[in-house]
Amino acid sequence: YAFPHIPGMDCSGIVVNVGSSVERLKVGDAVYGNMGYGNAFAEYVRADESLFALKPANLSFAEAAAVPLAGETAYEALFQQGEITRDSKVFICGGPTGVGLFGIQLAKAVGAHIACTSSSRNMDTVKKLGYNATENVSEVMKPNNDDLLVIDYTKYNFGEILHHQNYDVVFDCVGGQEQWESAQQILKAGGRFITIVGDDPHSNLTVKNIVTMGAGVINRKFWSLVGQEPSYIFHILKHDYRHLDDMRVNYIETGKMKSIIDHVYDFYNLKELHEMYDRSKSGKAQGKMVAQIIKD
Ligand SMILES: NC(=O)c1ccc[n+]([C@@H]2O[C@H](COP(=O)([O-])OP(=O)(O)OC[C@H]3O[C@@H](n4cnc5c(N)ncnc54)[C@H](OP(=O)(O)O)[C@@H]3O)[C@@H](O)[C@H]2O)c1
Structure with missing residues (x-):
């Protein structure tokens, strides 16, 4: 600046x-x-x-x-990159992050199955959304649009808990290589890992860091193209008033999404x-x- x-x-x-x-x-x-x-x-x-x-x-x-920055980021990641529908299974790393809280609501609004990580400290934050937040995995596997599976990341690795559960999308709002590693255990073949943070949550945007990050993204994209790994997508927000309009008309004013x-x-x-x-x-x-x- x-x-x-x-x-x-x-x-x-x-x-x-x-x-x-x-x-x-x-x-x-x-x-x-x-x-x-x-x-x-x-x-x-x-x-x-x-x-x-x-x-x-x-x-x-x-x-x-x-709303704008966090809401638009979640909107673009889930709808444009993830192309989620009511049949999708979506996992959010960082449910109680600013972006994650909007992501949960957008995924719920289209009727997708949704699960996320949270610390126990933040269970109350997630509950403010009004869904039936539960840590019981078997309970959530029943179809019920009010359920939200929450995994305490300070105690469990979501990759182990949800191993082979065929998620369509993992949306990473936290960052760190461990999110990508756990995501690979739960994503279906052809599933998408969408991160807005990348491997290093604390990295500054220096030329060296951008080059290293770019090389990592290209490497993962290559393995996803040859069918060995899920798609790896690094999303950066692109502002567009039409996203704000759509969020207003179809999600916020209909009571499906709040701050x-x-x-x-x-x-x-x-x-x-x-x-x-x-x-x-x-x-x-x-x-x-x-x-x-x-x-x-
Ligand atoms: N690419 C883009 O265009 C874009 C756009 C917007 C934001 N971002 C990035 O997205 C990230 C999230 O931003 P934000 O403002 O939404 O976050 P935030 O609101 O600052 O997130 C803080 C919350 O996340 C929780 N948390 C930390 N690690 C967690 C984990 N592993 N699982 C669940 N919860 C966790 C923290 O509580 P506990 O410590 O108790 O867990 C805290 O309540 C940032 O790195 C930001 O730079 C990128």
Whole structure:
């Protein structure tokens, strides 16, 4: 980043002005969107129309601001890369991550069978989604759309627990080589492993790391092409307002998807902003964190 830098990616608010080529949105519209690489933490933002869509009417501005990045990432990974349907079996590494919480809801919304990892600390976070969260594997194998199988990753390896269970998609929101290794034990032939993190959850985007990561991805893609391994897909979010529109109309406003908020912080209180960043960096957030500039 070049300094001075305004952080923040997701935001929601009301359109106060539009350029002459803006066609979809108008002054007064309540909108939500993602600014890309910053500039969202401000009273006023200026962005390309393609990054924003109408805000879901049933969400507050704070709840709506929690959706774009994580929601769109889950949407693209599961629907575009995973092509999941009601017949799919989906496993999410990191159910209680910000992305995972939306992923669970989207998979549930299409009627897929869904299982995920969570720590016992986060069982309550997952339960906020309202499904019948259970750690009992045999119970979940019965078809019931309210069931959500949750495996405590601090005690069990999901690859061993669900060995040969023929999952169609493993969506990795956690990262680390162990997710890929366990996933191979549960995916069916031709199944897809979709990661948004890769082997090293802590790596910075240096040229060396990108080259190493690229070589690893190519190697796994080769073995999946010759039929020896499941497909390995590294997904990076591509913003598209049509995804936000589709999430609003078909999932959020129909009550199938909501934001799970860890905490709403006061934007004008520096101590609170520090706390928000510390919590984000700790990797212990239990849902999304929001900095509120104007109260709903
Ligand atoms: N490629 C892309 O376009 C893209 C887009 C968005 C995000 N990402 C990446 O996706 C990852 C997830 O981001 P996020 O913001 O959604 O995460 P997050 O909300 O920060 O995730 C934190 C939560 O994950 C839990 N957790 C950690 N390890 C876990 C495991 N093995 N199984 C289950 N839960 C686990 C933590 O609790 P416990 O410690 O108690 O388990 C904590 O509650 C990040 O690495 C982020 O950079 C990539």
